[in-house]
Amino acid sequence: MTTDDAAFTPWPENLASRYRDAGLWSGRTLGDVLRATAAARPGHLAVVDERTAWTYADLDAAVDRLAAGLVTLGVSPGDRIMLALPNRAEYVQTFFAVFRAGALPVFCLPAHRRAELTALAEASGAIALITVDTHDGFDHAALAREVAAASPAMRDVVLLPVTGEPVREAVDFAALADGPTPETLPEVAASSVAFLQLSGGSTGIPKLIPRTHDDYLYSVVRSNEICGVTGDTVYLATLPAAHNFPMSSPGILGTIAAGGTVALTLSPAPSAAFAMIEKARVTTTGLVPPLARLWTESAEAGTDADLSSLDTVLVGGARCPDELAARIGPALGARLQQVFGMAEGLVCYTRLDDPDEITLTTQGRPMSEHDEVRVVDDDDNDVPAGAEGNLITQGPYTIRGYYRNAAANARSFTADGWYRTGDVVRRDPDGNIVVCGRAVDHINRGGEKVSAEELEEHLLGHPAVRDVVIVGVPDPYLGNRTCAFVLPADPQAPPRAGTLRKFLRERGLATWKLPDTVTVLDTFPETGVGKTSRKDLRTLLTAR
Numbered sequence: 445m446t447t448d449d450a451a452f453t454p455w456p457e458n459l460a461s462r463y464r465d466a467g468l469w470s471g472r473t474l475g476d477v478l479r480a481t482a483a484a485r486p487g488h489l490a491v492v493d494e495r496t497a498w499t500y501a502d503l504d505a506a507v508d509r510l511a512a513g514l515v516t517l518g519v520s521p522g523d524r525i526m527l528a529l530p531n532r533a534e535y536v537q538t539f540f541a542v543f544r545a546g547a548l549p550v551f552c553l554p555a556h557r558r559a560e561l562t563a564l565a566e567a568s569g570a571i572a573l574i575t576v577d578t579h580d581g582f583d584h585a586a587l588a589r590e591v592a593a594a595s596p597a598m599r600d601v602v603l604l605p606v607t608g609e610p611v612r613e614a615v616d617f618a619a620l621a622d623g624p625t626p627e628t629l630p631e632v633a634a635s636s637v638a639f640l641q642l643s644g645g646s647t648g649i650p651k652l653i654p655r656t657h658d659d660y661l662y663s664v665v666r667s668n669e670i671c672g673v674t675g676d677t678v679y680l681a682t683l684p685a686a687h688n689f690p691m692s693s694p695g696i697l698g699t700i701a702a703g704g705t706v707a708l709t710l711s712p713a714p715s716a717a718f719a720m721i722e723k724a725r726v727t728t729t730g731l732v733p734p735l736a737r738l739w740t741e742s743a744e745a746g747t748d749a750d751l752s753s754l755d756t757v758l759v760g761g762a763r764c765p766d767e768l769a770a771r772i773g774p775a776l777g778a779r780l781q782q783v784f785g786m787a788e789g790l791v792c793y794t795r796l797d798d799p800d801e802i803t804l805t806t807q808g809r810p811m812s813e814h815d816e817v818r819v820v821d822d823d824d825n826d827v828p829a830g831a832e833g834n835l836i837t838q839g840p841y842t843i844r845g846y847y848r849n850a851a852a853n854a855r856s857f858t859a860d861g862w863y864r865t866g867d868v869v870r871r872d873p874d875g876n877i878v879v880c881g882r883a884v885d886h887i888n889r890g891g892e893k894v895s896a897e898e899l900e901e902h903l904l905g906h907p908a909v910r911d912v913v914i915v916g917v918p919d920p921y922l923g924n925r926t927c928a929f930v931l932p933a934d935p936q937a938p939p940r941a942g943t944l945r946k947f948l949r950e951r952g953l954a955t956w957k958l959p960d961t962v963t964v965l966d967t968f969p970e971t972g973v974g975k976t977s978r979k980d981l982r983t984l985l986t987a988r
């Protein structure tokens with residue numbers, strides 16, 4: 445690995461001054477936003493989960509105490525801190541505290557396991573991991589210790605107890621969050637990197653996405669305008685809160701910027717989520733298509749829960765089938781808003797006053813008039829209007845480079861810094877985008893992204909596997925399911941699906957990445973180009 449890879453690639457000066465002059469980059473930090481809302485409406489309910497309810501005054505003070513605890517622990521401005529927390533009120537407290545300590549949260553998922561967390565620790569150089577002791581029957585404390593032991597830069601593991609058992613060898617969250625109100629916290633510049641988001645379906649060195657306070661806050665405030673978020677909004681974060689979608693489209697941060705209420709559920713299942721909608725009078729939420737289908741079917745079958753407060757349901761993360769799009773609104777008694785976004789930046793929305801034909805069949809248009817999008821062929825030439833092509837983009841909240849990853853930057857950005865989304869799209873005359881597929885990289889499994897290459901590399905480590913190709917196959921529920929086509933080392937003793945899944949689990953992979961099916965073949969189909977191209981093979985196997 446080279447040591448001089450840039451941690452952050454700035455916008456070219458002409459664009460940066462344009463965004464600043466237009467007032468898009470406001471010079472405020474995410475920590476400032478919470479401070480301002482807490483001053484404006486201290487008594488308003490800020491965050492509610494299954495067992496906690498905090499006003500803005502409560503939240504603001506809790507954030508300050510935890511920030512002070514982090515500073516006392518030795519956290520310095522610019523440090524990276526991994527967060528792998530379930531959707532609880534303390535999650536919101538924690539990332540704001542890390543912001544106010546001047547450090548950078550690395551938004552990991554509670555579903556991440558050893559393979560992912562150690563790779564993220566190495567790529568980010570994180571000095572601490574904040575996680576829970578147990579969640580969903582899994583021992584996160586043991587995992588955290590394994591990750592810390594394997595990560596030289598990591599000094600501390602902070603555990604948020606769920607069981608109430610004292611946790612040895614780790615810093616106790618409650619003690620850390622219970623310190624005195626700090627005299628001073630570091631000054632944080634709005635132009636600095638606020639956090640590192642994760643790119644879906646990364647292979648090898650994880651692609652970490654550095655987002656600044658200025659650019660992210662703009663995306664959040666603009667999302668609020670388009671999604672009609674106000675101080676009366678109650679937003680339900682039911683997807684894992686670390687994802688860019690529930691964080692910012694308009695999400696938790698949008699709601700806090702507007703002075704609304706954030707509700708969180710540990711589980712997105714209709715039973716848990718519908719109960720919270722009724723309890724907190726939720727108005728707005730964001731769902732991936734498989735979850736939208738589950739909720740829709742559940743509501744169509746009849747529910748006792750009172751969903752009448754629900755006003756807007758955002759659906760995105762993967763292509764929402766037109767058939768499902770038409771059912772969501774009527775079933776849930778809410779307006780559907782499609783969102784096509786990415787943690788690297790660009791977010792497109794259908795508008796609340798769009799006619800049905802747009803809302804139900806397109807993924808919307810860029811949220812900012814300063815977003816620049818092009819649809820190009822493989823040589824980066826613009827395709828004719830309305831034709832399919834690769835989407836590339838630049839704008840006031842789209843990154844110009846990944847965090848310390850020159851190889852990924854060379855692949856994912858044009859020479860003049862436009863981001864190659866990897867999405868194949870077409871645009872209608874009004875600029876509405878329809879997502880047609882993916883050109884590269886990952887399988888979109890119901891909104892969670894799976895890297896075919898990463899899985900292939902792991903499976904090649906199994907002695908019974910001579911060769912393997914991972915393919916995404918259309919699935920009515922997930923959009924795509926993950927299929928492994930395997931050539932066995934010994935045709936008399938082909939590996940079984942269960943064995944391979946167990947093997948991947950033991951290698952420390954998150955469950956959503958395990959292949960849904962394993963098919964053993966004698967040979968791979970000929971690609972007709974002599975040399976075996978995995979991409980061609982994937983195309984062939986998908987066509988099967």
Ligand code: J2J
Pocket residue numbers: 642643644687688689692693759760761762763764782783784785786787788791807865867879882888891
């Ligand atoms: C088809 N594909 C979509 C959609 C994302 C809001 C909403 C989603 C994300 C997200 C996000 C899609 N139809 N409606 O960050 O702020 C696929 C595309 C895209 C990739 C990005 C947000 N919405 N996708 O999903 O970083 O392939 O962000 O490039 O996780 O998801 O994934 P991610």
